[in-house]
Amino acid sequence: MKGQQDIIVVGAGPAGSTAAKLLADRGYSVLVIDRSTFPRHKTCASWINRLAFERFPYLMDCLPDLVENPFYGVTFYDREIGREARYREQRPSGYLSLRSKFDAGLLRIAVVAGAESLEGCQVVDVREERDGVRVRLADGREFASRIVIGADGASSRVAVAAKLRGGWGARDYVVCANTDVPVPAARISAFYGERIPLRVFLEYDGVQGYGWVFPKRNHICIGIGALLADGRSIRPLFSRFVADLRAHEHIPPDLAQEKIYFDIDPVGGVYRTPSLVRGRVMLIGDAAGFVSGSTGEGIYPGMISAQVAAEVIHRALKSASPAPALERYNQAWRRELGDYVKRLPGGQDEGKTRGRIDMIFRVPLVSRIAGRAFLYGEPASLMTLLRAL
Numbered sequence: 077m078k079g080q081q082d083i084i085v086v087g088a089g090p091a092g093s094t095a096a097k098l099l100a101d102r103g104y105s106v107l108v109i110d111r112s113t114f115p116r117h118k119t120c121a122s123w124i125n126r127l128a129f130e131r132f133p134y135l136m137d138c139l140p141d142l143v144e145n146p147f148y149g150v151t152f153y154d155r156e157i158g159r160e161a162r163y164r165e166q167r168p169s170g171y172l173s174l175r176s177k178f179d180a181g182l183l184r185i186a187v188v189a190g191a192e193s194l195e196g197c198q199v200v201d202v203r204e205e206r207d208g209v210r211v212r213l214a215d216g217r218e219f220a221s222r223i224v225i226g227a228d229g230a231s232s233r234v235a236v237a238a239k240l241r242g243g244w245g246a247r248d249y250v251v252c253a254n255t256d257v258p259v260p261a262a263r264i265s266a267f268y269g270e271r272i273p274l275r276v277f278l279e280y281d282g283v284q285g286y287g288w289v290f291p292k293r294n295h296i297c298i299g300i301g302a303l304l305a306d307g308r309s310i311r312p313l314f315s316r317f318v319a320d321l322r323a324h325e326h327i328p329p330d331l332a333q334e335k336i337y338f339d340i341d342p343v344g345g346v347y348r349t350p351s352l353v354r355g356r357v358m359l360i361g362d363a364a365g366f367v368s369g370s371t372g373e374g375i376y377p378g379m380i381s382a383q384v385a386a387e388v389i390h391r392a393l394k395s396a397s398p399a400p401a402l403e404r405y406n407q408a409w410r411r412e413l414g415d416y417v418k419r420l421p422g423g424q425d426e427g428k429t430r431g432r433i434d435m436i437f438r439v440p441l442v443s444r445i446a447g448r449a450f451l452y453g454e455p456a457s458l459m460t461l462l463r464a465l
């Protein structure tokens with residue numbers, strides 16, 4: 077077994093690498109372990125909102141290494157792709173990337189801050205001991221640390237090994253399909269213009285979820301995510317969506333086929349995870365279910381959960397008994413993300429949500445409020461109304 081670290085982070089996605097960077101900044105010894113070798117693929121549309129870059133200003137110092145291009149606002153389409161509603165902004169609303177690029181950049185930042193990275197190593201078990209936690213890899217090696225952070229994504233091994241959760245239930249996640257089709261930059265700007273917004277197809281074909289077209293610098297990203305608890309299948313839904321996009325001229329008619337990836341997105345899962353801490357093990361990001369129900373957005377919430385966890389860990393390691401002090405995390409995240417991470421698209425009030433979606437296409441002011449709600453998780457309040465004007 078190797079010498080003890082202060083913190084082991086399992087998973088080097090946006091949540092894990094952010095936690096590693098912030099804890100290394102505070103002087104702790106941090107080991108990040110990921111089963112992949114970076115740059116690696118992660119199925120994702122890779123839209124990162126402006127708030128992430130404001131909250132973590134160090135990202136701006138290496139922007140070209142992290143993202144592809146800015147986007148400006150959002151255009152909504154209804155379920156028949158008949159009506160549209162716009163929310164535009166003059167400055168970037170956020171950035172589009174490829175996760176291979178964004179995540180490799182974040183891991184690099186963590187390593188520059190002092191974290192040690194172990195790639196291509198799958199964690200298979202975590203076991204709590206009297207003064208720490210032991211992490212076992214698939215190749216049999218073991219590592220010890222004072223605290224372990226599970227940042228290993230939606231199908232978290234750490235969550236299960238630490239008995240924080242079993243698998244997700246059928247209504248705990250949306251099923252997604254996504255493809256990034258390579259297209260020359262000149263072709264993309266000729267087809268979509270400059271200062272491109274996100275294109276979001278609300279409740280496409282009546283699903284609880286939405287489809288998207290995100291034109292990036294050298295790719296057109298197409299995808300759909302939906303709660304498919306009724307037994308519908310994602311593959312035919314995605315094929316129909318692409319055919320409809322072509323028919324309505326939302327994508328070039330001769331767009332090539334590219335590999336389609338499928339994955340789950342545990343929307344609002346954090347509300348159905350009774351505790352995010354057990355002893356000296358805690359969960360962040362998708363592993364904890366920090367994904368907004370209304371948008372499926374998990375990068376920004378995952379990075380915020382990492383920041384909250386890092387702060388709680390810092391205080392816990394200064395206290396005489398770290399394990400009880402880590403429990404604070406179960407409350408601390410709510411102040412930061414309780415309003416941001418919505419439970420589910422529609423949730424129990426699905427009928428009400430559908431009525432509101434219809435308003436987006438009938439009342440221009442509502443479309444602007446919806447734009448801010450989508451992009452920044454803002455509530456339908458007077459403040460949002462003023463910002464939307």
Ligand SMILES: Cc1cc2nc3c(=O)[nH]c(=O)nc-3n(C[C@H](O)[C@H](O)[C@H](O)COP(=O)(O)OP(=O)(O)OC[C@H]3O[C@@H](n4cnc5c(N)ncnc54)[C@H](O)[C@@H]3O)c2cc1C
Nearest residue numbers: 087089090091111121122123199228229252361362374375
């Ligand atoms: C199709 C789709 C589109 C999406 N689009 C967006 C979007 O545009 N914007 C947005 O904000 N969110 C989006 N999301 C959600 C977003 O992808 C996730 O919320 C985000 O990736 C969570 O980051 P994370 O760091 O928690 O986990 P991940 O990014 O999943 O990273 C987990 C890491 O853990 C590693 N790992 C897993 N198991 C082990 C193990 N046993 N041992 C060691 N390492 C392990 C993995 O290799 C991976 O690198 C989308 C999701 C899907 C499915």
